[in-house]
Structure formats: C-alpha cells, structure tokens
Amino acid sequence: MKIFVASLPFEIDDSELKGFFEPFGEVSSAKVIVDKATGRSRGFGFVDMPDEGMAKAAIAQLDGADVDGRTIVVKESEKQ
C-alpha cells in the first residue's frame, strides 16, 4: 500500500522517514521528495508497505503525530 506523508520537517530524509514506519511493519520503500531545481525538501514524501493491515495501522498511529514540533499528515496515496 502506498502512503503519502505531508507536513514533514525539512530536516527529514529517506532513512528517517522509513524509520517512522518500520516499527509498524515491513517498509519496502520510503522517499522524501526534494525539489530537484532547488535541492530543498518539498516537505512531503511517500512510503510503501507491502502489508495493507500494517500500512493502515501505521497511518492510524502516525497521522497527526508530532515530529520535531510539527504535526505531520499521513494518509493513503491518491494515485497508484
């Protein structure tokens, strides 16, 4: 299941993003989107978890979580 994560702190990178989801189950991939024109984080990213149940559990636990003083948004991706 593909997961969309928004409102991420700019300091977050792929490894840290993956670290947030790993406690809930296997994470097949995690990527923080970076503006290739400026090289800065866009403040959102994607995580893919093969197990839907684990993915939904992760979403439920991480959506609205406070990270570095910022409330992140975690939801199922809109696109495949």
Next chain:
DNA sequence: TATGAGCGA
C-alpha cells in the same frame, strides 16, 4: 511545507 523520481541492479 500537501501526491514523486528513477536509467542501474
């Protein structure tokens, strides 16, 4: 800060 990038293993 709100839906992507990848050309190599």
